[in-house]
Structures are given as structure tokens and as C-alpha cells.
Amino acid sequence: MGRNLQSVGRLRPVDLARGSGLSTQAIRNYEEAGILPAADRTPHGYRVYTPLHAQALRAFLALLPGHGHQTATSIMRAVNQDAVGEAFRLIDESHAQLLDDRRTLQAVENALRELAFTAAPEPDTAPEPAAVSRPGGTFIGPLAVKLGIRPATLRKWERAGLVRPRRDPRTGYRVYDAADVRDARLTHQLRRGGYLLEQIAPLIAQVRAAGGLEPLETALCDWHGRLSARGRAMLTGAAELEAYLREREPVMA
Incomplete structure (x- = not known):
């Protein structure tokens, strides 16, 4: 991803896990599924996450209640592949389903x-x-x-x-x-x-x-x-996803 890890901060898998109530294995699974962007590695092969990954995780967890696991996963995967248009299409489909x-x-x-x-029964109706x-x-x-x-x-x-x-x-x-x-x-x-x-x-x-x-x-x-509840959850998910998209802009530039 070409980021300067010293300038953006380092987070371990356990840091993301503790902040979200998940296991470290779940964090690794989310990365492998494309929900989180690929992590950089230390010379010894350990994953190094950043605040960008933390925001991606917040966005995904916020998208879950309104869109469901499969769609939320597809949305995050599309964003992380720079296919933002596809992510918006998936969101539109969820809103259409809600309607x-x-x-x-x-x-x-x-x-x-x-x-x-x-x-x-009508009055005086014969049996x-x-x-x-x-x-x-x-x-x-x-x-x-x-x-x-x-x-x-x-x-x-x-x-x-x-x-x-x-x-x-x-x-x-x-x-x-x-x-x-x-x-x-x-x-x-x-x-x-x-x-x-x-x-x-x-x-x-x-x-x-x-x-x-x-x-x-x-x-x-x-x-x-x-x-x-689904409608409100979609609003919350949209806000967190927008925050993630804003944080990704310097990375994508």
C-alpha cells in the first residue's frame, strides 16, 4: 500500500480485536476476505495495521445490521479494490430491497x-x-x-x-x-x-x-x-463508510 507506517501509526491485530470485541483470528479472516485492506508486514512477517484498518473495520461492523453479512462484505471488498461505483450499486440494491x-x-x-x-357478515344474508x-x-x-x-x-x-x-x-x-x-x-x-x-x-x-x-x-x-431499525442502521453504516472513503483518499491519490 506504500504508506509510511511511522507517520500513520501502528496497530497490532490484537489492538483491532480489543477495540471491536472480536478475536484476532476474526481480524485476520476479515483481511483475507477483503473486508480490510491488505496489511503491511514487519521484517519478521507480523501484520501491521493502521488507523485506516480500524476505520475499515468500523465501517464494516456498521454496515452489517442494515445490509447483512454478504452484502456488507461485498461493499467493503469493492471499496478496497477501488471499485467504489460497485459499492454504491450494492448499497442502492439494499435500499431498493428495503423499499x-x-x-x-x-x-x-x-x-x-x-x-x-x-x-x-352482512345482515339478513341467507345461509x-x-x-x-x-x-x-x-x-x-x-x-x-x-x-x-x-x-x-x-x-x-x-x-x-x-x-x-x-x-x-x-x-x-x-x-x-x-x-x-x-x-x-x-x-x-x-x-x-x-x-x-x-x-x-x-x-x-x-x-x-x-x-x-x-x-x-x-x-x-x-x-x-x-x-x-434497518433504515436507521443503513444511515449509520453510510456515515461510517463515508468516513472510511475520506480516509482512503490520500492512499488512493
Whole structure:
């Protein structure tokens, strides 16, 4: 790297490790992964780090919460290879993913509100004929009519794991219980919002894990909190990365 080590200061691996709560092996691993710039060596082969390495480590650790280990590693590796444009592209992709996650959350909340509205019983509504439904469940035909879709669509959703009807032991017909109807309604609302089946599957899984729609409200609040935390972490990571880029400027000149 061509730096004057006497002028910029010397740091041992243990100095970086103690300052960050890491092991000296982790510091060496980070250097080998390109997260830290290559260290100079003493005549005896010992690594010699500088404040620039300390700032690189701070930048990486600050990037982790907002971008994840893989992306944070790729960002630091790109910077250390003087491919700053690539680093910015990776950061942009993380921000785009965060925005997409916010839109997904909004779509889920909208779908749940719509679901609560459409599932509310209307006054003076006559019960369905016994020929198309039975106690404890609904057959595929009446459910498809209620949702305004084709039975083939419900079968497609079943293959994707979005609904899990049981089979009537006597007839072999599909029977959708209350949870299946809930999942079908939620899937229908999200499909209307333009979401793909593979995007809907993890959301349905969250509803099931929460035990229904009402407990999901707590999960949605937690989801909001996680997204906000990621956003703030990205700001912190950006500040530390900018500080590292400023320190690198004399080195790159």
C-alpha cells in the first residue's frame, strides 16, 4: 500500500480485536476476505495495521445490521479494490430491497383490512345451501364463487401451499375449513395487488405461525420496527463508510 507506517501509526491485530470485541483470528479472516485492506508486514512477517484498518473495520461492523453479512462484505471488498461505483450499486440494491419490503408490508396491511371488511357478515344474508357446504367446511365450488375465481385457481393455490384443504373421507372432495378460507381470501387480495404466488407463500406462513389474523397485528408491528431499525442502521453504516472513503483518499491519490 506504500504508506509510511511511522507517520500513520501502528496497530497490532490484537489492538483491532480489543477495540471491536472480536478475536484476532476474526481480524485476520476479515483481511483475507477483503473486508480490510491488505496489511503491511514487519521484517519478521507480523501484520501491521493502521488507523485506516480500524476505520475499515468500523465501517464494516456498521454496515452489517442494515445490509447483512454478504452484502456488507461485498461493499467493503469493492471499496478496497477501488471499485467504489460497485459499492454504491450494492448499497442502492439494499435500499431498493428495503423499499420493496415496506411495500410488501403495506400490501399485507391493506389486504388484511380488505379481508376484515369482506369477511364481515352482512345482515339478513341467507345461509348457503347444504348442498354446497357442510358443517366444519366449504367445498371448492362455493368458495370459488364467493371469491369470484375459478376452482382451478384454488387448486393452483393448493399446489403452491397457499391453501391446505382436507379431503372428505366419503367423497374425496376438497373441504376448506375457516383457516383455509382465511388463507384463500388473503391470497386473493394479495394477487389482486400484483403479488406472485412465491411472494405470497411466506406471508401466509406468517399468518399461520401467528395463529390467525388478530395475532398477526403484533407481528406486523414488529415488522414495522425491524424495517425502521434497518433504515436507521443503513444511515449509520453510510456515515461510517463515508468516513472510511475520506480516509482512503490520500492512499488512493
